[in-house]
Amino acid sequence: MVICSAPGKVILFGEHAVVYGMPALAAAIEKRTYVTVQANISDKIKINSADSSGMVSIPIENLGAPSKDTYRYVKRAVYLTFQHQGKRTGLDIEIESRIPPASGLGSSAAVTVAAILAVSVALGNPLDKKTISSLAHRVEIDVQGAASPTDTSTSTFGGIQFIEPGKIVTYLDSPLNLVVGYSGMKRSTKVLVENVRKIKEKYPPIMDPIIQAIGKITEEGKMKIIENDLGAIGELMNLNQGLLDSLGVSNRILWNLVYSARDAGAFGAKLTGAGGGGCMIALVNDDPEKVIAAIEKEGCKAFYAPISKEGVKIEGDK
Numbered sequence: 001m002v003i004c005s006a007p008g009k010v011i012l013f014g015e016h017a018v019v020y021g022m023p024a025l026a027a028a029i030e031k032r033t034y035v036t037v038q039a040n041i042s043d044k045i046k047i048n049s050a051d052s053s054g055m056v057s058i059p060i061e062n063l064g065a066p067s068k069d070t071y072r073y074v075k076r077a078v079y080l081t082f083q084h085q086g087k088r089t090g091l092d093i094e095i096e097s098r099i100p101p102a103s104g105l106g107s108s109a110a111v112t113v114a115a116i117l118a119v120s121v122a123l124g125n126p127l128d129k130k131t132i133s134s135l136a137h138r139v140e141i142d143v144q145g146a147a148s149p150t151d152t153s154t155s156t157f158g159g160i161q162f163i164e165p166g167k168i169v170t171y172l173d174s175p176l177n178l179v180v181g182y183s184g185m186k187r188s189t190k191v192l193v194e195n196v197r198k199i200k201e202k203y204p205p206i207m208d209p210i211i212q213a214i215g216k217i218t219e220e221g222k223m224k225i226i227e228n229d230l231g232a233i234g235e236l237m238n239l240n241q242g243l244l245d246s247l248g249v250s251n252r253i254l255w256n257l258v259y260s261a262r263d264a265g266a267f268g269a270k271l272t273g274a275g276g277g278g279c280m281i282a283l284v285n286d287d288p289e290k291v292i293a294a295i296e297k298e299g300c301k302a303f304y305a306p307i308s309k310e311g312v313k314i315e316g317d318k
């Protein structure tokens, strides 16, 4: 039996624009998903979860069929790992996630990444992080139709990453203090990415410069993180939030949380991830409590989100 875990993430700059080749800056956070895998002698993959999703049992030969249920990422992850390893076996898979689902915090990427490592260990050939990251990105593309490598790469490697699609990822070391506010509204990344594509195709001369401006903000954000210029990082987050609104992915609740955080003294605040609900982040000083209280006053949950330097890992193997 092997237990693997992988962290969730927040996107500091560049969500959506990264789908169109712009860079993104993302950070892994100390909220993880745990996947336990045990090989069995049946020809079935049994998946269960500590939340209320229930148990499913799929014959191995049906694993490649398109799926729409809650375990679609895990099924695809198992399928592609079997293909990559050229081996397959019956498996009992147990999932425990501490990342709020469908909230922009990378829960799908985390379960995918942790499952790929755990299945590869169960097959007797643990995969390296580069391979895990690339297989996990393929899973997201297959399940969502379009996906950048941002979430899967951040969950695999951990830390803060500057991601330029198709290029080598750069790691930044910075002690950023972040607060996450959760609107409580679940939403679908697939639908939001699709909506941005539609508005982009409708008004190319307007939307293309907005996407490019987000790319410039991300590049500038990288410099300011290296310089540890918190005021400028916050200002750039605010600019990014305005442009995300113009892509149509912010909403009233997210803006309320963003303004509450800014009024409570945050250096800057913006939605994080696909938007449309989900979460926002605020850059704070050493004392996050004031910003957390301001978000909670809006009736939403908030938590301090230390950056996780560790990506995917084996928690135990017996």
Ligand code: MEV
Pocket: 011, 014, 015, 016, 017, 018, 019, 104, 106, 146, 147, 148, 149, 150, 151, 189, 193, 273, 274
């Ligand atoms: C989702 O966490 C981030 C998006 O940019 C989609 C992606 O990068 O695949 C909205």
